[in-house]
Amino acid sequence: MSLLNQQRVRVAATYAYGDPWSPATSKQFLAWTVFCPCCAFGSAFPTWLQAMAAGLLHAQLFHCRFCIDRQMPAGRDDVLGELYERCPACGPACEDCDGIAVYPANYDTPADLAADLETFKLAAVFCDGCHGVVAVIPLDPEVYA
Numbered sequence: 765m766s767l768l769n770q771q772r773v774r775v776a777a778t779y780a781y782g783d784p785w786s787p788a789t790s791k792q793f794l795a796w797t798v799f800c801p802c803c804a805f806g807s808a809f810p811t812w813l814q815a816m817a818a819g820l821l822h823a824q825l826f827h828c829r830f831c832i833d834r835q836m837p838a839g840r841d842d843v844l845g846e847l848y849e850r851c852p853a854c855g856p857a858c859e860d861c862d863g864i865a866v867y868p869a870n871y872d873t874p875a876d877l878a879a880d881l882e883t884f885k886l887a888a889v890f891c892d893g894c895h896g897v898v899a900v901i902p903l904d905p906e907v908y909a
């Protein structure tokens with residue numbers, strides 16, 4: 765279940781409103797529907813089991829089990845904050861850094877990150893290939909004196 769939740773595939777029972785003159789059947793079960801909002805994929809099945817199977821299949825075929833949109837949580841760092849890394853299951857590793865680069869979730873641009881790190885007298889080393897952070901090094905005080 766957590767897999768489907770994480771990938772945002774929804775399985776839900778759908779009802780149709782039937783004959784308004786006979787309240788006993790006013791709400792009729794129609795089908796179990798599977799819907800994935802990110803792909804706008806939707807389908808209906810007569811049983812919950814079939815709907816779940818279709819949802820799982822969709823998640824396996826079109827979505828990665830380890831990441832969301834290729835971003836995989838990679839823990840946190842005291843200086844950088846929450847970190848993400850490129851999902852190794854979704855594509856080849858970066859040729860320049862072999863996939864070790866991380867992406868701080870709190871920063872939109874490398875410039876923001878650089879400005880914050882400077883207050884700690886640190887500097888980030890960015891990968892040329894994927895623009896992730898491969899290392900954080902101390903600023904040389906003599907260079908910036």
Ligand SMILES: [Zn+2]
Nearest residue numbers: 800802803826
């Ligand atoms: Zn989908």
Ligand SMILES: [Zn+2]
Nearest residue numbers: 828831851854
């Ligand atoms: Zn992935």
Ligand SMILES: [Zn+2]
Nearest residue numbers: 858861891894
């Ligand atoms: Zn890289």
